[in-house]
C-alpha cells in the first residue's frame with residue numbers, strides 16, 4: 019500500500035471522486051493552474067479541465083455563495099478557501115445562507131457541498147494564516163464540520179463529505195499536511211462522519227484532540243506511558259455534530275479528562291466537551307477537567323507562535339495535573 | 344486635465360515617459376528634473392531594500408515576504424502624499440512605506456514575525472498593513488470621511504491590487520466614496536497577477552479604472568512604471584480631492600517581476616520568457632535613461648548611489664536582526680485596554696510555563 023501524506027491523500031480522494039462523479043467541480047483561488055497554494059488540487063485542472071477545476075476571481079463570499087447556487091442547481095461544488103482567516107469574508111454566505119438552506123426551504127434543498135479550508139497554526143505565516151476558528155462554525159446549526167488528523171482519515175472523511183448531501187466545512191490541519199505519512203488504500207473507502215476515533219487505548223485518563231493537536235496528544239500519551247500512566251487518546255474528527263458519546267464513555271472508564279486544542283480557550287470546543295461530560299458523567303470524574311488550549315488573545319506572528327500554540331509538553335503538564343488529583 | 348483627456352473606457356492609458364526614456368513634454372506634470380532624479384535615487388534604494396528582504400528570507404531569518412520588484416514607480420506614488428494625508432497600505436507596500444518614513448528595520452522586523460515592527464512612528468498617518476485582501480479601502484473611505492467632517496484638507500489613499508478589485512468590500516468602498524463624496528484616492532496597482540491568476544481572468548472588463556464611472560467619479564488608467572505618469576495622476580487627483588471634488592480612482596498598470604511571495608513558485612503559472620518580455624518596461628531603467636540623456640546621471644553616480652543604498656539597507660537589516668525577540672507577555676498586551684482577570688491568569692500560566700521550560704532547557708545545556 020502506498021504511503022501518502024495528507025496533501026496527497028486529499029488529492030487522491032478528489033481525483034477519484036471527480037472520475038466517478040461528473041457533477042463534481044472544484045472552485046477557488048489558485049486551485050487550477052497553480053494546484054492550490056498547498057497543492058491539494060495539483061494536477062486536477064490538467065486532468066479534468068478548467069471548467070471542472072475553476073480558478074475564480076479573488077472573492078470568498080462569491081465562491082461560497084456561488085457554490086450554494088451550483089449545489090441547488092444540481093452540481094457538487096467543492097469550494098476552497100485559501101486560509102481559514104479568509105473564511106470570515108464569506109461568513110454571511112456560510113452561516114446565514116448555506117447552513118440554513120435546508121431549514122429555510124423546509125427540506126426542499128439538500129445542499130451537497132464541501133468547503134475545504136487549511137486550518138491552524140505552526141507554519142510561521144503572516145497574520146490571518148494560523149487561526150482555528152472552528153467554534154464559529156460549530157456554533158452555527160446546520161453545518162457539518164470535519165477535521166482529519168492523518169492521511170487515512172483525510173481521504174476517507176473527504177469521500178464521506180463529498181457523498182453526504184449536506185454542507186460540510188472540511189478543515190485541513192496545514193501544520194501536518196506533509197509531516198505525517200501513512201498507508202492509504204488506493205481503493206474506495208469512507209470514514210464515517212459523526213464518529214470520533216479512539217486513536218490509542220488507555221485506562222488512567224482521556225485526552226481529546228483533533229487535527230494537528232492529535233500529534234501532540236499522542237506524543238504526550240507516549241511520554242505518560244514511560245512514566246507508568248496510560249492515556250486513552252480520542253480523535254474527535256467530526257467537530258460538529260460532535261460525537262460526545264465516545265468521549266463520555268471513555269471518561270466513565272478513566273475518570274480524568276484533558277482537552278487539547280489550538281483555538282482560544284473561551285468557548286473553544288473544549289468548553290462544550292467539558293459541559294457535556296459534566297452533564298453526563300460528573301460522578302465519574304476524579305479530577306477537574308483540564309483544557310490545554312491557545313490563549314484568549316489574538317494569534318501572534320511567528321516569533322511568539324510557539325508560546326501560543328499548545329504542544330505535547332503543555333498537554334503533558336495538563337495530564338499530570340489531572341493525574342495528580 | 345489627465346482625468347478628462349484619458350478615458351479608460353476608450354482604452355486610453357496615460358504614458359509620459361516611454362521605455363526608451365523619451366518624455367512627452369506636452370504632458371509633463373509639475374515634476375522638475377531635480378525631483379525626478381531624487382525619486383530615481385529613492386526608487387533605487389527601495390529596490391535594494393526589497394532585495395535585502397528576499398535574501399533575509401533565504402537566510403532563514405524571515406518568514407514570508409511579498410516583494411514589489413518591478414513596481415517601484417507605483418510604490419513611489421506615496422511620495423506625492425502629504426504628511427496630512429492618510430496612507431492605507433497592503434502587504435506589498437514595503438517600498439511605499441519606506442518612502443512614507445517608516446523605518447526599514449521596522450518593516451523587516453515585522454516580516455521576521457515581530458509585530459512591534461508594525462508600530463508606526465508617532466503622528467504618522469499610516470495604517471498598519473492589511474493582509475485580508477480588499478479589507479482596507481473601506482477604512483480609507485472612513486478615514487477620509489472623518490477628514491471631511493473635521494474640515495481638514497487631507498485625503499486618504501487606499502492601496503489595493505487587481506485581485507482585490509474583485510472583493511465585494513472594494514466595490515462597497517468605492518460606492519460609499521461616491522455617495523458620500525469622500526476625499527479618497529483609490530490606487531489600484533495592477534501588477535497583472537493575483538498569485539497565479541492573470542488579470543484577464545480577474546474581470547471581464549477591459550480595465551479596472553473604468554469602474555469609477557459606475558460609482559460616479561473619475562478614473563484614470565496610467566502606465567504605472569512611468570514615474571511621470573504616476574506624478575501626474577497623483578498630483579491631479581489629490582488637488583481635485585482637496586478642492587472637494589470627491590474621490591478618484593487610479594489604475595497603475597505595472598508588472599510583478601518577482602514571485603507573489605517568497606512562498607510562491609511562479610513557474611507554475613508563467614514562464615521565464617514572459618518575465619523577460621516585461622523587463623524592458625522596468626520603471627528604473629527608463630528613468631535612468633531619461634536622466635542620463637539630460638546629463639543628470641552617469642555610471643559614477645549610479646555606483647555611488649548603489650554603495651550608499653546598500654549600506655543603508657544593510658544597516659537596517661543588521662538592526663532588525665539584532666532586535667531582541669518579543670517577550671511572551673507581549674502576546675497579551677494589546678488584546679484589551681486592561682486585562683480581564685481570566686486573561687491575567689492565562690498570562691501567569693504562560694509565564695510559569697516558559698520559566699519552567701527555560702529551566703529545563705538550561706539544565707539540558
Ligand SMILES: Cc1ncc(C[n+]2csc(CCOP(=O)(O)OP(=O)(O)O)c2C)c(N)n1
Nearest residue numbers: 104435474475476504505506507536537538
Ligand atoms: C481575503 C483574502 N483572500 C485571500 C488571500 C490570500 N492572498 C494573499 S495575496 C492574494 C492575491 C492578491 O492579489 P492582488 O490583489 O492583485 O495583489 P498583489 O498580491 O498582486 O499585490 C491572495 C489570494 C488574502 N490574503 N485575503
